[in-house]
Amino acid sequence: xxxxxxxxxxxxxxxxxxxxxxxxxxxxxxxxxxxxxxxxxxxxxxxxxxxxxxxxxxxxxxxxxxxxxxxxxxxxxxxxxxxxxxxxxxxxxxxxxxxxxxxxxxxxxxxxxxxxxxxxxxxxxxxxxxxxxxxxxxxxxxxxxxxxxxxxxxxxxxxxxxxxxxxxxxxxxxxxxxxxxxxxxxxxxxxxxxxxxxxxxxxxxxxxxxxxxxxxxxxxxxxxxxxxxxxxxxxxxxxxxxxxxxxxxxxxxxxxxxxxxxxxxxxxxxxxxxxxxxxxxxxxxxxxxxxxxxxxxxxxxxxxxxxxxxxxxxxxxxxxxxxxxxxx
Numbered sequence: 001x002x003x004x005x006x007x008x009x010x011x012x013x014x015x016x017x018x019x020x021x022x023x024x025x026x027x028x029x030x031x032x033x034x035x036x037x038x039x040x041x042x043x044x045x046x047x048x049x050x051x052x053x054x055x056x057x058x059x060x061x062x063x064x065x066x067x068x069x070x071x072x073x074x075x076x077x078x079x080x081x082x083x084x085x086x087x088x089x090x091x092x093x094x095x096x097x098x099x100x101x102x103x104x105x106x107x108x109x110x111x112x113x114x115x116x117x118x119x120x121x122x123x124x125x126x127x128x129x130x131x132x133x134x135x136x137x138x139x140x141x142x143x144x145x146x147x148x149x150x151x152x153x154x155x156x157x158x159x160x161x162x163x164x165x166x167x168x169x170x171x172x173x174x175x176x177x178x179x180x181x182x183x184x185x186x187x188x189x190x191x192x193x194x195x196x197x198x199x200x201x202x203x204x205x206x207x208x209x210x211x212x213x214x215x216x217x218x219x220x221x222x223x224x225x226x227x228x229x230x231x232x233x234x235x236x237x238x239x240x241x242x243x244x245x246x247x248x249x250x251x252x253x254x255x256x257x258x259x260x261x262x263x264x265x266x267x268x269x270x271x272x273x274x275x276x277x278x279x280x281x282x283x284x285x286x287x288x289x290x291x292x293x294x295x296x297x298x299x300x301x302x303x304x305x306x307x308x309x310x311x312x313x314x315x316x317x318x319x320x321x322x323x324x325x326x327x328x
Contacts, residue, residue, distance in 0.1 A: 118249030
Protein backbone atom coordinates (compact mmCIF):
# COMPACT_ATOMS: atom_id res chain seq x y z
CA UNK A 1 0.00 0.00 0.00
CA UNK A 2 1.40 3.38 -0.98
CA UNK A 3 2.34 6.04 1.52
CA UNK A 4 1.54 9.71 1.50
CA UNK A 5 4.46 11.26 -0.32
CA UNK A 6 3.38 14.88 -0.80
CA UNK A 7 4.39 16.11 2.64
CA UNK A 8 7.48 18.06 1.73
CA UNK A 9 6.70 19.06 -1.82
CA UNK A 10 7.48 22.66 -2.73
CA UNK A 11 4.57 24.95 -1.96
CA UNK A 12 2.71 26.05 -5.07
CA UNK A 13 1.94 29.74 -5.14
CA UNK A 14 -1.11 31.21 -6.79
CA UNK A 15 -0.93 34.36 -8.87
CA UNK A 16 -2.62 36.19 -6.01
CA UNK A 17 0.16 35.41 -3.53
CA UNK A 18 2.70 37.07 -5.80
CA UNK A 19 1.10 40.40 -4.87
CA UNK A 20 0.44 39.60 -1.21
CA UNK A 21 2.50 40.15 1.91
CA UNK A 22 2.23 37.45 4.54
CA UNK A 23 0.04 38.61 7.42
CA UNK A 24 0.07 37.44 11.06
CA UNK A 25 -2.19 34.52 11.81
CA UNK A 26 -4.00 36.38 14.61
CA UNK A 27 -5.23 39.94 15.02
CA UNK A 28 -6.66 41.50 18.17
CA UNK A 29 -9.73 43.76 17.94
CA UNK A 30 -7.58 46.87 18.41
CA UNK A 31 -5.26 45.76 15.60
CA UNK A 32 -8.21 45.20 13.28
CA UNK A 33 -9.72 48.57 14.22
CA UNK A 34 -6.39 50.27 13.45
CA UNK A 35 -6.14 48.52 10.09
CA UNK A 36 -9.70 49.46 9.16
CA UNK A 37 -9.06 53.10 10.10
CA UNK A 38 -5.85 53.30 8.10
CA UNK A 39 -7.45 52.33 4.79
CA UNK A 40 -4.96 49.50 4.25
CA UNK A 41 -7.25 47.48 2.00
CA UNK A 42 -8.81 45.21 4.63
CA UNK A 43 -11.63 42.83 3.70
CA UNK A 44 -13.53 41.53 6.74
CA UNK A 45 -15.42 38.24 6.42
CA UNK A 46 -17.83 36.63 8.88
CA UNK A 47 -17.29 32.87 8.51
CA UNK A 48 -19.54 31.79 11.38
CA UNK A 49 -20.83 28.22 11.17
CA UNK A 50 -22.83 26.06 13.55
CA UNK A 51 -23.16 22.31 14.02
CA UNK A 52 -26.11 20.67 12.20
CA UNK A 53 -27.92 20.08 15.50
CA UNK A 54 -27.63 23.73 16.60
CA UNK A 55 -30.70 26.00 16.53
CA UNK A 56 -28.51 29.00 15.68
CA UNK A 57 -28.41 30.28 12.09
CA UNK A 58 -25.18 32.01 11.12
CA UNK A 59 -26.48 34.15 8.26
CA UNK A 60 -29.51 35.31 10.25
CA UNK A 61 -27.20 36.43 13.04
CA UNK A 62 -24.94 38.15 10.51
CA UNK A 63 -27.88 40.13 9.14
CA UNK A 64 -28.73 41.35 12.63
CA UNK A 65 -25.22 42.35 13.70
CA UNK A 66 -21.70 42.38 12.27
CA UNK A 67 -18.37 44.18 12.24
CA UNK A 68 -18.84 47.27 10.03
CA UNK A 69 -18.29 46.48 6.36
CA UNK A 70 -18.10 42.72 6.85
CA UNK A 71 -19.31 40.28 4.18
CA UNK A 72 -20.73 36.84 4.97
CA UNK A 73 -18.64 33.84 3.92
CA UNK A 74 -20.91 30.79 3.78
CA UNK A 75 -18.48 27.89 4.10
CA UNK A 76 -21.16 25.43 2.99
CA UNK A 77 -21.74 27.43 -0.22
CA UNK A 78 -18.14 28.32 -1.13
CA UNK A 79 -17.40 24.63 -1.47
CA UNK A 80 -17.22 21.70 -3.85
CA UNK A 81 -19.99 19.10 -4.18
CA UNK A 82 -19.10 15.67 -2.79
CA UNK A 83 -20.27 12.19 -3.77
CA UNK A 84 -21.27 11.47 -0.16
CA UNK A 85 -23.11 14.76 0.22
CA UNK A 86 -20.50 16.19 2.60
CA UNK A 87 -20.65 19.90 3.32
CA UNK A 88 -17.97 22.64 3.20
CA UNK A 89 -15.45 20.67 1.16
CA UNK A 90 -12.59 22.70 -0.31
CA UNK A 91 -13.89 24.74 -3.25
CA UNK A 92 -12.55 24.54 -6.75
CA UNK A 93 -10.17 27.25 -7.87
CA UNK A 94 -12.91 28.93 -9.89
CA UNK A 95 -15.43 28.88 -7.02
CA UNK A 96 -12.86 30.38 -4.65
CA UNK A 97 -11.98 33.13 -7.14
CA UNK A 98 -15.66 33.92 -7.77
CA UNK A 99 -16.26 34.23 -4.03
CA UNK A 100 -13.30 36.59 -3.64
CA UNK A 101 -14.63 38.76 -6.45
CA UNK A 102 -18.10 38.81 -4.91
CA UNK A 103 -16.62 39.93 -1.57
CA UNK A 104 -14.47 42.58 -3.23
CA UNK A 105 -11.26 40.80 -2.23
CA UNK A 106 -8.28 41.70 -4.39
CA UNK A 107 -4.94 39.93 -4.66
CA UNK A 108 -3.34 42.37 -2.21
CA UNK A 109 -6.28 42.64 0.21
CA UNK A 110 -5.69 41.81 3.85
CA UNK A 111 -8.50 39.35 4.54
CA UNK A 112 -9.52 39.21 8.21
CA UNK A 113 -11.93 36.43 9.16
CA UNK A 114 -14.01 36.15 12.31
CA UNK A 115 -16.79 34.03 13.77
CA UNK A 116 -19.32 34.45 16.56
CA UNK A 117 -17.88 31.74 18.83
CA UNK A 118 -14.53 33.49 19.24
CA UNK A 119 -12.42 30.80 17.59
CA UNK A 120 -14.32 27.97 15.89
CA UNK A 121 -14.92 28.13 12.14
CA UNK A 122 -12.70 31.11 11.28
CA UNK A 123 -9.50 28.97 11.22
CA UNK A 124 -11.09 26.69 8.60
CA UNK A 125 -11.76 29.73 6.41
CA UNK A 126 -8.20 30.92 6.98
CA UNK A 127 -6.92 27.49 5.95
CA UNK A 128 -8.85 27.86 2.70
CA UNK A 129 -7.34 31.26 1.91
CA UNK A 130 -3.82 30.12 2.77
CA UNK A 131 -4.22 26.91 0.74
CA UNK A 132 -5.06 29.03 -2.30
CA UNK A 133 -1.95 31.15 -1.74
CA UNK A 134 -3.63 34.23 -0.26
CA UNK A 135 -1.14 34.61 2.57
CA UNK A 136 -2.25 38.13 3.49
CA UNK A 137 -4.99 36.68 5.66
CA UNK A 138 -5.66 36.48 9.41
CA UNK A 139 -8.36 35.62 11.90
CA UNK A 140 -9.75 37.92 14.56
CA UNK A 141 -8.73 36.15 17.77
CA UNK A 142 -11.85 36.11 19.94
CA UNK A 143 -14.15 36.92 17.05
CA UNK A 144 -17.20 39.14 17.24
CA UNK A 145 -17.79 38.60 21.00
CA UNK A 146 -14.32 39.89 21.88
CA UNK A 147 -14.73 42.77 19.43
CA UNK A 148 -17.86 43.82 21.31
CA UNK A 149 -16.38 43.10 24.75
CA UNK A 150 -13.54 45.52 24.01
CA UNK A 151 -15.98 48.27 23.13
CA UNK A 152 -15.83 48.38 19.34
CA UNK A 153 -18.92 49.22 17.33
CA UNK A 154 -21.08 46.83 15.34
CA UNK A 155 -23.26 47.39 12.29
CA UNK A 156 -26.96 46.61 12.66
CA UNK A 157 -28.43 47.99 9.42
CA UNK A 158 -29.22 45.47 6.65
CA UNK A 159 -25.96 44.34 5.00
CA UNK A 160 -25.07 45.65 1.58
CA UNK A 161 -23.58 43.71 -1.32
CA UNK A 162 -20.23 45.51 -1.28
CA UNK A 163 -18.02 46.36 -4.23
CA UNK A 164 -16.97 43.64 -6.63
CA UNK A 165 -13.37 43.00 -7.63
CA UNK A 166 -11.28 41.08 -10.12
CA UNK A 167 -9.28 38.23 -8.60
CA UNK A 168 -6.43 36.52 -10.50
CA UNK A 169 -6.72 32.76 -11.10
CA UNK A 170 -5.59 30.98 -7.91
CA UNK A 171 -3.85 27.62 -7.60
CA UNK A 172 -4.74 25.24 -4.79
CA UNK A 173 -1.75 23.80 -2.92
CA UNK A 174 -2.88 20.18 -2.98
CA UNK A 175 -0.08 19.11 -0.64
CA UNK A 176 -1.97 20.54 2.35
CA UNK A 177 -5.27 18.71 1.72
CA UNK A 178 -5.62 14.99 2.42
CA UNK A 179 -8.00 12.60 0.68
CA UNK A 180 -9.70 9.47 2.00
CA UNK A 181 -7.33 7.27 0.03
CA UNK A 182 -4.28 8.97 1.55
CA UNK A 183 -5.70 8.63 5.05
CA UNK A 184 -6.40 4.91 4.56
CA UNK A 185 -2.89 4.32 3.22
CA UNK A 186 -1.38 6.11 6.20
CA UNK A 187 -3.63 4.37 8.76
CA UNK A 188 -1.82 1.03 8.38
CA UNK A 189 1.52 2.59 9.37
CA UNK A 190 2.60 2.49 13.01
CA UNK A 191 3.67 6.00 14.02
CA UNK A 192 6.04 4.65 16.67
CA UNK A 193 7.87 2.31 14.29
CA UNK A 194 7.68 4.07 10.94
CA UNK A 195 9.21 7.56 10.82
CA UNK A 196 7.54 8.13 7.46
CA UNK A 197 4.05 7.80 8.90
CA UNK A 198 2.08 11.00 9.25
CA UNK A 199 0.66 11.81 12.67
CA UNK A 200 -3.12 12.11 12.37
CA UNK A 201 -4.47 14.34 15.14
CA UNK A 202 -8.23 14.37 15.84
CA UNK A 203 -9.94 17.56 17.08
CA UNK A 204 -13.20 15.93 18.25
CA UNK A 205 -14.12 15.51 21.90
CA UNK A 206 -12.37 12.54 23.49
CA UNK A 207 -15.59 10.59 24.07
CA UNK A 208 -16.33 10.63 20.36
CA UNK A 209 -12.72 9.65 19.62
CA UNK A 210 -12.95 6.65 21.98
CA UNK A 211 -16.38 5.63 20.71
CA UNK A 212 -18.03 6.07 24.12
CA UNK A 213 -20.05 9.15 23.09
CA UNK A 214 -22.27 9.41 19.99
CA UNK A 215 -21.60 11.55 16.97
CA UNK A 216 -23.92 14.55 16.44
CA UNK A 217 -24.80 13.20 13.00
CA UNK A 218 -27.49 10.48 13.32
CA UNK A 219 -26.40 6.98 12.34
CA UNK A 220 -22.69 7.78 12.19
CA UNK A 221 -20.42 5.58 14.29
CA UNK A 222 -18.01 7.23 16.70
CA UNK A 223 -14.44 6.00 17.18
CA UNK A 224 -11.25 7.01 15.39
CA UNK A 225 -8.87 6.35 12.53
CA UNK A 226 -6.29 3.69 13.49
CA UNK A 227 -3.03 5.11 14.90
CA UNK A 228 -4.50 8.61 15.26
CA UNK A 229 -4.12 10.85 18.32
CA UNK A 230 -6.81 12.65 20.32
CA UNK A 231 -6.34 16.40 20.71
CA UNK A 232 -9.71 18.13 21.25
CA UNK A 233 -9.62 21.54 19.59
CA UNK A 234 -10.83 23.13 22.82
CA UNK A 235 -7.47 22.25 24.43
CA UNK A 236 -5.82 24.88 22.19
CA UNK A 237 -8.26 27.55 23.38
CA UNK A 238 -9.04 29.66 26.45
CA UNK A 239 -12.62 30.60 27.33
CA UNK A 240 -13.34 34.17 28.43
CA UNK A 241 -16.47 35.85 29.76
CA UNK A 242 -17.33 39.39 28.70
CA UNK A 243 -17.73 41.52 31.85
CA UNK A 244 -20.44 43.64 30.26
CA UNK A 245 -22.69 40.98 28.73
CA UNK A 246 -21.56 37.68 30.33
CA UNK A 247 -21.09 36.36 26.78
CA UNK A 248 -18.44 33.65 26.57
CA UNK A 249 -15.91 33.45 23.77
CA UNK A 250 -12.64 31.69 23.00
CA UNK A 251 -9.14 32.80 22.02
CA UNK A 252 -5.96 30.85 21.32
CA UNK A 253 -3.69 29.92 24.20
CA UNK A 254 -0.23 31.53 24.39
CA UNK A 255 2.50 29.76 22.40
CA UNK A 256 4.19 28.06 25.39
CA UNK A 257 0.86 26.58 26.44
CA UNK A 258 0.11 25.38 22.90
CA UNK A 259 3.47 23.63 22.85
CA UNK A 260 2.72 21.85 26.12
CA UNK A 261 -0.78 20.82 25.02
CA UNK A 262 0.68 19.32 21.85
CA UNK A 263 3.35 17.42 23.79
CA UNK A 264 0.75 16.06 26.20
CA UNK A 265 -1.37 14.81 23.29
CA UNK A 266 1.21 13.21 20.99
CA UNK A 267 4.29 12.90 23.20
CA UNK A 268 7.22 15.26 23.68
CA UNK A 269 9.42 13.56 21.08
CA UNK A 270 6.75 13.64 18.40
CA UNK A 271 5.95 17.27 19.25
CA UNK A 272 9.59 18.28 18.83
CA UNK A 273 9.74 16.46 15.50
CA UNK A 274 6.57 18.16 14.26
CA UNK A 275 7.70 21.66 15.22
CA UNK A 276 11.12 21.03 13.64
CA UNK A 277 9.50 19.89 10.40
CA UNK A 278 10.72 16.30 10.74
CA UNK A 279 7.22 14.82 10.99
CA UNK A 280 4.04 15.76 9.17
CA UNK A 281 0.70 16.16 10.93
CA UNK A 282 -2.71 15.77 9.33
CA UNK A 283 -5.53 17.31 11.33
CA UNK A 284 -9.04 15.87 11.29
CA UNK A 285 -12.33 16.40 13.15
CA UNK A 286 -16.01 15.68 12.55
CA UNK A 287 -16.42 17.32 9.15
CA UNK A 288 -13.25 19.33 8.47
CA UNK A 289 -14.25 22.44 10.43
CA UNK A 290 -12.48 22.40 13.81
CA UNK A 291 -9.54 20.56 12.26
CA UNK A 292 -8.74 24.12 11.18
CA UNK A 293 -8.22 25.11 14.83
CA UNK A 294 -5.52 22.45 15.23
CA UNK A 295 -4.01 23.38 11.86
CA UNK A 296 -3.74 27.01 12.90
CA UNK A 297 -2.38 26.24 16.36
CA UNK A 298 0.32 24.06 14.83
CA UNK A 299 1.19 26.73 12.28
CA UNK A 300 1.47 29.26 15.12
CA UNK A 301 4.00 26.91 16.74
CA UNK A 302 6.05 27.09 13.55
CA UNK A 303 5.33 23.55 12.37
CA UNK A 304 5.84 23.66 8.58
CA UNK A 305 4.33 20.36 7.43
CA UNK A 306 0.65 20.45 8.36
CA UNK A 307 -2.22 19.13 6.25
CA UNK A 308 -5.97 18.84 6.80
CA UNK A 309 -8.20 15.84 6.04
CA UNK A 310 -11.02 17.58 4.20
CA UNK A 311 -13.72 14.91 4.64
CA UNK A 312 -12.66 14.17 8.22
CA UNK A 313 -14.59 11.69 10.35
CA UNK A 314 -17.92 12.01 8.55
CA UNK A 315 -16.38 11.02 5.23
CA UNK A 316 -14.24 8.30 6.79
CA UNK A 317 -16.88 6.63 8.99
CA UNK A 318 -19.63 6.84 6.35
CA UNK A 319 -17.75 4.36 4.18
CA UNK A 320 -18.52 0.80 5.34
CA UNK A 321 -15.04 -0.45 4.43
CA UNK A 322 -13.28 1.95 6.81
CA UNK A 323 -11.47 0.50 9.83
CA UNK A 324 -12.76 2.12 13.03
CA UNK A 325 -10.79 1.91 16.26
CA UNK A 326 -12.46 2.41 19.66
CA UNK A 327 -9.49 1.76 21.93
CA UNK A 328 -7.48 4.36 23.83
